[in-house]
Amino acid sequence: MKPTDVLPARQPATIKDIANALGLSHSTVSRALNDFPHISAETKARVREKAAELEYVVNSGARTLRHASSSLIGLVVPHSTNELSATMTRVLASRCQRAGYQLVLSMCDDDEEIELRQVKALRQARALGIIIIPAPNLLEETAQLLSSASVVQFSRSHPRLSAPAVSIDGAKGVAAAIHHLGQLGHHRIAYVGLTSDLSTGASRFAGFRRGMESCGAPIDPALVRQGPGLGEFGRTAAAGLLQSPAPPTAIVFGTTELTSGGYEAIRRAGVRLPEDLSVIGFGDPPWFRHVSPTLSTIAMSFEEAAETAISLLLRRIAEAAEGRPPEPAVSLVLDPYLIVRETTGRPRARPGF
Incomplete structure (x- = not known):
């Protein structure tokens, strides 16, 4: 050789x-x-x-999973960096530790094939229960695997899943934000949100439409940007809105990540808040309260939502262990609330930025 x-x-x-x-x-x-x-x-x-x-x-890893099957709880999320997923991971890990369960975190980046593999692995490991933020194109095979498991949907819901869902009424929050801006005299209000392929994206855009109708303001399609919930999309969308021939007098964002990216683009452009532009974000991470001016936002208790989802899952696990039929699947929707800080004000007439 x-x-x-x-x-x-x-x-x-x-x-x-x-x-x-x-x-x-x-x-x-x-x-x-x-x-x-x-x-x-x-x-x-x-x-x-x-x-x-x-x-x-x-294969000691596979054997460990099999023998740990009496204590596994799975969490399947698109990613773990956004405020909602990070809160769910933290709260679920704490509850699992106190109750003697082991948390298995899986991230699928909204890829339905990856999601299927992760769900299949959790079912093969005989996980006691699964909390899932379902991908928009969830596969029928994934739905079948979850149909006989103790499952709770979180934040989003998918029509292929009959499992109970815990979510936050983003539509109500966005509508409240638009109403507040309308009361201040804004009519050219832009919206940067998730694609309507996601249940959360469709719901929040419906809230935008409802809010604009209540203000008697027409929706200008040129002021609507929908896409992935990533900071980069928020930056690109906000920059494009600021450079348009007839820019908005206010922008409402549909996720925390979109707010972060959009806020960066706005500051880079040298736009004054709220003198040149009013802004309402989504969620309420600490930096919203520490920037100057402080950021008005559609806030919600992600921790309450996570605790609600986990409590519901543990109840369904107990029902299965005792051989009792599960309670009927229900959707629990929690209310958001609008926090008015310093980035909203009355619009002023101007030719542009």
Whole structure:
């Protein structure tokens, strides 16, 4: 062999390899390796001998998951960096620790194929329950896997899932923000929010439409930007609105991340708040209260929502453990509230920024 030649890496032996070599079923080999009492001593000896010959190594990670199945609770989220998901992760981890459960966090970036693999892994590990922020294009196979599990939907709900849902009435919050701006005299109000493919995006845009109708102000399609809930989209959307020939006098954002990106673009443009532009954000992370001027916002108790979802899941897990039929699936919707700070004021006539 030349010094530069490299032998292909040998693939580790599997239970299937042992079963094929001995002419046994996969399940018999698995039970023999796990020392099940009804497998004969002779079969166990043959299996172990062949496993040693093939250099079979037990997948300790998978075994750990299987044996920990009585304490696993899964959390499936698009990502863990936004305020809502971060709060849910923190609250759920604390509740799991107190109750003796183990939290398994999975992130799918709203990719339905990744979501399916994560849900499948949790079901194979026999997780006691799952809290999920479902992807917009949740697959039928994922819905089937979740149909026989203790599940609670959080923030979003999907028509393919019959599981109960806990959410916050974003529509009411956005409508209240628009009403406040209308009372101040704004009519050219822009909205930067999530795509309507998401249940939360559709709901919040409906609130925008309802608020504009209550103010008697027409919606200018040029002042509406909907897309992914990412800071980069918020920056791009806000910058485009500021550069338009007829810019808005106010902007309402539909998520905390969109607010963050949009606020950065507004400050970079040198726009004065609220003299040149009124702004209402979404959520209420600490920096909203520490910037100058302080940011008006559609606030909500993410912690209350997380606690509600977890309590509901633990109740469904208890019902399953006791063999009781689950209570009918319900949707619990919590109310947001508008916090008026320093970034909203009356519009003034001007040719532009």
